[in-house]
Amino acid sequence: MNHFMVHRFFIETYTQKMKNKIRSIVLIFMIVSPIILWFLPADFFDSGEYITCPSVAFFNTECFGCGMTRAVMHFHHFQYPEAFFFNYGVIVVYPLLFLLWVQAFIELRRMWNASQQK
Secondary structure, X not given: OOHHHHHHHHHHHHHHHHHHHHHHHHHHHHHXXXXXXXXXXXXXXXXXXXXXXXXXHHHOOOOXXXXXXXXXXXXXXXXXXXXXXXXXXXXXXXXXXXXXHHHHHHHHHHHHHHHHHO
């Protein structure tokens, strides 16, 4: 085994470890985010002073996603009429977000189990 092969092996090992750490951080963030949003009041984003839609800010035009953050927040707090008022698309987006959350949880658990077996 020459010096180049050893160096390459260590770089690949280090890169894979960094990728796994970053992936773990992202998965933890995806799992914790809905829990944090649960503790915020449902009308936290209603005033519009926290997040401005780029479509409205730059072009003064609402897009299909306008109101989705507020709709998801109200849907998350079981306030369905308010959620539908802000954006009817929440009926599609929220279940997809839930599936992503479950997938992140399963992936993090799989990574945890794999690390415990080593």
